Amino acid sequence: GAGVSQSPRYKVAKRGQDVALRCDPISGHVSLFWYQQALGQGPEFLTYFQNEAQLDKSGLPSDRFFAERPEGSVSTLKIQRTQQEDSAVYLCASSLGQGNVNEQFFGPGTRLTVL
Amino acid sequence: AQKVTQAQTEISVVEKEDVTLDCVYETRDTTYYLFWYKQPPSGELVFLIRRNSFDEQNEISGRYSWNFQKSTSSFNFTITASQVVDSAVYFCALSDSWGKLQFGAGTQVVVTP
Numbered sequence: 089g090a091g092v093s094q095s096p097r098y099k100v101a102k103r104g105q106d107v108a109l110r111c112d113p114i115s116g117h118v119s120l121f122w123y124q125q126a127l128g129q130g131p132e133f134l135t136y137f138q139n140e141a142q143l144d145k146s147g148l149p150s151d152r153f154f155a156e157r158p159e160g161s162v163s164t165l166k167i168q169r170t171q172q173e174d175s176a177v178y179l180c181a182s183s184l185g186q187g188n189v190n191e192q193f194f195g196p197g198t199r200l201t202v203l
Numbered sequence: 204a205q206k207v208t209q210a211q212t213e214i215s216v217v218e219k220e221d222v223t224l225d226c227v228y229e230t231r232d233t234t235y236y237l238f239w240y241k242q243p244p245s246g247e248l249v250f251l252i253r254r255n256s257f258d259e260q261n262e263i264s265g266r267y268s269w270n271f272q273k274s275t276s277s278f279n280f281t282i283t284a285s286q287v288v289d290s291a292v293y294f295c296a297l298s299d300s301w302g303k304l305q306f307g308a309g310t311q312v313v314v315t316p
Binding site for chain 1: 207240245246247248249250253294296301302303304305306307308309
């Protein structure tokens with residue numbers, strides 16, 4: 089498919105476990121964003137990459153959250169020692185250039201449930 | 204700091220009625236971009252429109268129209284002759300120079316036959 093894909097679509101973790109969420113952006117898209125969407129709320133920004141450079145990580149809620157995009161394409165969001173408050177849908181978006189000029193295309197999200 | 208307010212939590216209409224979704228924003232930037240996204244029950248965010256701060260022309264796309272008023276910091280969205288398929292959560296968003304989106308809380312639109 090030509091869209092943004094995310095895997096897994098659903099993840100259940102026990103409190104304290106580490107998880108890794110993957111995002112495959114649209115091929116050739118320079119910008120990649122991660123957002124966190126809690127139930128009944130709007131998405132909240134987590135972090136932003138331009139190619140392999142992480143230019144903004146101001147939205148990461150704690151040092152348990154880590155994101156990377158080593159080759160400027162696929163990105164992984166890792167959450168260490170998961171807590172119940174980490175339960176949310178994690179959305180990835182990519183855009184051709186800078187996200188304010190070009191449309192951001194969103195993936196289907198990964199729904200994380202921490203028990 | 205940037206802020207987007209969508210005061211309407213839920214709007215219920217009967218099919219063929221018009222529905223207007225309010226969006227008020229705050230920013231100190233002189234150049235900024237405003238967006239509307241649709242999130243159907245499937246969960247995927249669907250882009251509807253992008254507007255830059257220098258373009259206050261209203262826009263119409265089929266049954267959708269947008270009213271951008273810089274003087275009141277509002278970017279309202281109207282669905283004309285609503286259909287059941289319009290049932291979704293609609294988000295207004297504001298972006299900074301990098302493209303980081305600040306979303307409102309969303310408005311749930313319920314269209315009944």
